[in-house]
Amino acid sequence: MDTPIEVLHRVFGYDSFREGQQEIIEHVVKGGDALVLMPTGGGKSLCYQIPALVRPGVGVVISPLIALMQDQVDALRALGVRAGFLNSTQGIDERQAVEAAFLGGELDLLYLAPERLRVDSTLRLLARGDISLFAIDEAHCVSQWGHDFRPDYLALSGLHERWPEVPRIALTATATPATHAEISSRLGLDQARHFVAGFDRPNIHYRITAKSEPKRQLLEFLRTEHPGDAGIVYCLSRSSVEKIAEFLADNGIPAVPYHAGLDAATRAAHQSRFLREDGLIVVATIAFGMGIDKPDVRFVAHLDLPKSVEGYYQETGRAGRDGLPATAWMAYGLQDVVQHRRLALEGDEAHRRRQVLHLDAMLALCETAGCRRVLLLDYFGQELDKPCGNCDTCQTPPESWDATVPAQKVLSTVLRLFRERRQKFGVGQIVDILLGKTTAKVLQHGHDSLTVFGVGTELGNTEWHGVVRQLLAQGLLAVEPAHGALVLTDASADVLRGEREVRLRRDAPRPARSRPSGGGSSSRQAVELPAEAAPLFERLRAWRAATAKEQGVPAYVIFHDATLREIATLAPSSLAELGKVSGVGENKLAKYGEQVLETLAS
Missing domain, CATH: 1.10.10.10 (Winged helix-like DNA-binding domain superfamily/Winged helix DNA-binding domain)
Incomplete structure (x- = not known):
């Protein structure tokens, strides 16, 4: 049986764990329950994927993200991991094939939507198989006080009663101390080990600007700071989503709308384009984004005030998952406050009290004269020793x-x-x-x-x-x-x-930010490649885009930008040298190695 570090290197192509991962993984491998709070981009998925590959049996992953399961499975299969999913989008033949693979021990990971655990046939299927662990992703969905409550998550407490010997790991990137306690209680994880990583995302620049002409402000922000970059623009209403997407498209910026009022086929098509195309912007309500694993989202913009700090943190956290510089930008104004104050007074007393607390915390973040990151992390119960230096109030302190x-x-x-x-x-x-x-x-x-x-x-x-x-x-x-x-x-x-x-x-006047020199995407500027490596990086990106299109998968499933950057910088001339690059595991080396070397030599 491989050790966790051997699986990390052989399958995923990394030489070392990120901070906090190894302790969590080893605990679950030994059969312990775990509740993991780790920021988006911190490597949560490896915390259950590696134990599932080390322990005998199949890891069962509970995920609310039906629309993304295919992409999640595609990414694992590209690594040589035997993965499958069961959800309502499948026909009977496909579903039966996955069930047979599960029972035949031919899967390493099986993804399920939470509502499937309410179906007796699913429970009977799981009872006939050999389960290595249960992973409950997006665990904050169990919180009735949170912003993404899913009733089906309440039934997941029954997993331990039915399979008491199978370890459970619940994971989320968004939890205040109160939500943390609620997750623990509702999922029966009070006796589990709790792992709380830092919530800080130091690569994200937080900026909140006074709203005057939001369309013009957004257009200026995109043209001067993020030309050609992929990003998400959040609006509160469906009408605003449609208008902003049309406005951007009319001004030569590729953008598509996403909201619950669109039919399922259109939503799926727009989400697929966002994951597969470079430089596309999605203008969306909060219906979009949970579980989006696109690493090169360079900005998240809000044209309306989020309802809570949890929502803001989770939405902005979709930027910069690859660790490269990213921006969380918001235009905020008087009407936002008026509208939210009105909404906060609707509903029963408990709802009103909760909404007012959420709004007050969000307004405090917007109006602070101090470091925004200090206030943001304090909300989640964590302290920052000093001002971050990477938010607007640090760089241009307001009077x-x-x-x-x-x-x-x-x-x-x-x-x-x-x-x-x-x-x-x-x-x-x-x-x-x-x-x-x-x-x-x-x-x-x-x-x-x-x-x-x-x-x-x-x-x-x-x-x-x-x-x-x-x-x-x-x-x-x-x-x-x-x-x-x-x-x-x-x-x-x-x-x-x-x-x-x-x-x-x-608010002090903000210094104008200039368009990155040399044209092109600001994310490419952030790569900071040696001059001689830049052409190789672009050739590798073009090869990756063509390969991804041919296979019908997102480009990051082939290789992340960070991996291509390292390949372009090192310019390996053999498979052995290429295999030493971070992010190039055995399966990807065998599958793409020769093509990468040919691209470098062309």
Whole structure:
């Protein structure tokens, strides 16, 4: 029987484990249960794949990602691993073939959707086979307090009752201490060993900018920082997804929409294109992204405020899985706060309390004047010793200013409208009154006779919107759910009485980021190849693209960019030399080795 390190080298082509992997793998190989919290791109999959290859029997992987199972299995088969899946997309003949392979000991790994474990025939099938372990991927889906709850995951606690001798390993990249505890409890893993790796993704640059013209801002960001790169743009609504995808395409940037309102065939086609093509952008709702294993996603952009820090962390974590530089960019504005404040007040009391906590944490991340990464990691219960130096607030620290008087003017306007007129209005009317604008709506309601009319001319329209945004974020103003009108909170009185100072952040102008020199993709610039190796790298990319297209698999299934970079730099002239490159295992060496050497020599 191979040891874990031998499997790592022979199958996957790596000489050493990443931090934390070896201890987890050896624990599971010995038959121990494990709960693993590890960031996206940290190598979670190897933590169950290698034990499944070392232990006798078949590793059963529970994954909610039916649309991605084929790609996951293709990637394993390219490594020489005997893998299969069972889900609702298969015909009866294909399903029977996989079942026969499972019972015949001809599989190393079998992927199942969680709902299949509710089917008696699946349970009977598993009872007849030899199971080496159960891996529960995306384990945060069991959390009813989280953002990706899947009811079928609740049944997975029964695995241990039915197969008490089979080790279980549950894995997730997204868990606060509370969610961690809930996963442990619901899956019956309280007695398991818990492995918590650092959540930090130091290669990701976090940046949040004030939203003014989001389409223009996005286009400028893509053209100047990520031309030709693959990435994901998240929007809250299906309508916004369609409009932004069309806008990008009209401006010469290849983009496709993805949301739950599209038919299944279109969603599958767009996801497949994203995985298989270089430089394609997916504009999506949160329906897209979980389990996406594309390593060269160079950016994740948000045009709307995420509902929670967990969601933000998971979505931004889809960038830079290969460890190369990537960007998490968000345009954030007043209407985001208004909309989310309204949504947070819907539903029953428990739901409202949970939503308000999620929103407050997200707003704190957006409005902080300190290091964003410090705040982000603190949310997940981890400390960073010093500011990261790779977020916008570290690189261009914002100023703070005493905004007590402007805050009092806003709050006074809201107060006087209600006390003197029994009226409530949204942000636009409040700002118009402060600026002394004689709009039709102001004149209609006689607001030009209010004592606060025109008292705010020291600030401009955009600045007043920024003040209101931050007052909402700090809980000094609230939004009425029904109509989006501004109302005072219990904390407003202290400000109005002058008993509380209000300090707000003033965003410093951001230095313009120039387009990478020499044209082409910024990700290719990030590779930092020696000049003589760059042409070899591009030839290898072209060969990989053609090979992937011929085989109908994503390009990264052939080799990751990091592996091609090392090949181009070392320029091996023999199979023996090529076999020493990280990421070139025995099966890939045998399958692609001669083609790679021919490409290098051409």
